[in-house]
Amino acid sequence: MLQYALKRAVLALLVALTVSLVCFLLVNLSTDVATAMAGEGATAETIDAIRTQYGFDRPLAVQYFEWLGRATLGNFGDSLYFRTPVAALVLQRMPTTMILGASALGFALALSIPLGVIAALKPNSWIDRLTLTIAVVGQAMPSFWFALLLMYLFGVTLQLLPISGGDTWLHFILPAIALGYYAAPAIMRLTRSGMLEVLESDYIRTARAKGLRNTSVLFKHALRNAVAPVVALAAVQLGFLLGGSVVIETIFALNGLGYLAWEAISHNDFPVVQAVVLLISLVYIVLTLLADIANAWLDPRIRIG
């Protein structure tokens, strides 16, 4: 088990390094950073001065290793736009994104596990078709569109919930639903297939033969085993949700990491863009690593295979 975990950790580290390189190159090769920073109306002299001042005239490899060295110590430099340390900005915005990610995941689990169980109990029935429809719609509908639908229905027409901002817990309801709905289908389908498999296993037949009540068989014996892989998937989905927060936070004006990324992109604030992309990628990598280890711990076939 330890050997497997170490192997996965080394792989995760390599992925993280690759991500850091891609993240650095994407920003530096997509445009001339100095020109973009100088803004509208800047003279050629101003652009040259910026290039020299920030060291953009040095080879890319030198710039990358210097940036990586500082980043591993948590120093992403100063924001070009807000003129404050990037690390402080990121830490300040992190709690909002974490609250949003956790609530969205909570919503996704609360929606998808019961629906997945119901679908498994009545396979190929109209209920199963309905849950399939919910899943397909959740995957296919763009999150910005679903967010606007929620906003106009619950905020404008019914005036039940606040539309934007993050002052109270009520402000997180619509964004959590909009973000969580996207993660629900995968969990729902996994719960359904897991339940179908478990319900046909010998020990469930034995439990039923012993005369146990149906609810007891379902919840104590079947569901507990069926949702084990869901726990691992949920960890990975949380990474997806953090990435998806860029759109949702921007739409709902939530002052989190996603909104920070939007602001940074709008103002060519490259140090912040790099830090946010790297951070969200790292969270995703770590969550995937934990999910792999958890899966291997639950199912020895994985670590042996």
Added chain:
Amino acid sequence: MPGYRTLLKTTLLAAAVAFTLPAEAGKRDNSVKWASNQVPESLDAYFNNVRIGVILAHHIWDTLIYRDPKTNEYKPSLATAWRWIDDKTLEFDLRKGVKFHNGEAFDADDVAYTLNFVSKPENKSTTQQNVNWIASAEKVEQFKVRIHLKKPFPAALEYLAGPVVMYPGEYYAKVGPKGMSANPVGSGPYMVVEAQPGRLVRLKRNPDYFKESLKPQPKIETLELRLVPDQNTQTAELMAGGLDWIFNVPPDQAQQLKTVPSLQVKSGETMRIVFLTMASGEKTPTPVLKDIRVRKAISHAINREAMLKTVVGESARVIYTQCFPTQFGCTDEGAPRYNYDPAKAKALLKEAGYPNGFEIDLYAYRERPQTEAMIGYLRAVGIRANLRFMQYAAMRDSIREHKAGFAHQTWGSFSVNDVSASTPVYFKFLADDVTRDQEVRDLLDVGDTSVKAEVRKVAYKNALKKIAEQAYSVPMYSLPVYYAYAKDLEFRPYPDEIPRFWEYRWK
């Protein structure tokens, strides 16, 4: 994808409009809740270059001179009188009895400290063009100050009536730009009571605002600016009553919002002008544009009046020279007008040796539907323009590196109401000058440096006339902006795109 998104949003908005009930959040407590999709990098006016920061600065601080937005005349503000001592020295008599929000009394020390600090390049003021003409400021008496210019710069008064605001010297010396951004202190009609970076700025009416100010005493008690990045969210908040005033509403949404009984929609002209640049200089990547007949054909090919009605929007106007009409020195007197005449355009192309037209890349970075309309008009006379749509920085690089010769450009002049802030940028041998006409350059230089108004006017007029005669560019129109706000709010738009909440009120 953008078209798909717009269609979805418009459908949704139309549906929502049908079910919306009126709401005016601010009227009850005499406040105005408004929103912007921009985040000011700093609330210190000299370390900000986004519009929302400029708007806030006009409410928090005052300038030495007041420019009447209706007549564009310069009038007293923190200075009661001013005079040119020579071509490079301005002297100001300062107003007595003005107090900053922190109680500090305004005098010549504040002017001298503010200007000497922000004009020093090492202090890295973000908007250098606003202050880099100042050599130094010198206190003459407690209420008399002199500003020394690096070289003759007649537009100095325009800057001193706009972006160059006055800070309390002692406070600024103590807290610096970071402190000023965290807790802004000015003498303006509103004072900042809360500033949460990236979220909101709350301003309260300044009860001790100096009575002689030409900005009327504010009537609205509180202004709450929220940062809401998505335009659709702003619209939803406005319809639900969470906001009272929004701006930069897209034209299609503005049309929908006009049907909401609890709201008003108004459009206003802005100082941002649209024009096509055509590289005809030696290094042009598009030699076809060297031929004046081709440039004139392009000018005749586009129906600008029709574009105003269909894709640009209300309140805009066609321009015939490359400057905004209210800017000092801007005129189209004597300049030829290239009216829409596709037959003439085709004839000119034939005369130039292109009877079947030609192919060319047209670069653009904003208002894509307008570029597409231009392409349609050009195609009708045989010019097959391929759209190269990109980020502004990439387009500018391509132009400056002589890779792009034909571009749909816009210029806002930083809201400076003087030609020196617009035409010279594109015709005075600077990086964006793709024509390089020495006569035009010399005329613009006279206009930029003479302190005699008449001399300036004549020089600019002749420069603009020569540019138009040579059809170096195609001046198109000004751009409008749409505002949507609560029905009972009295509001009036201005071309400099600065809402003046101190003069608005609830009915």
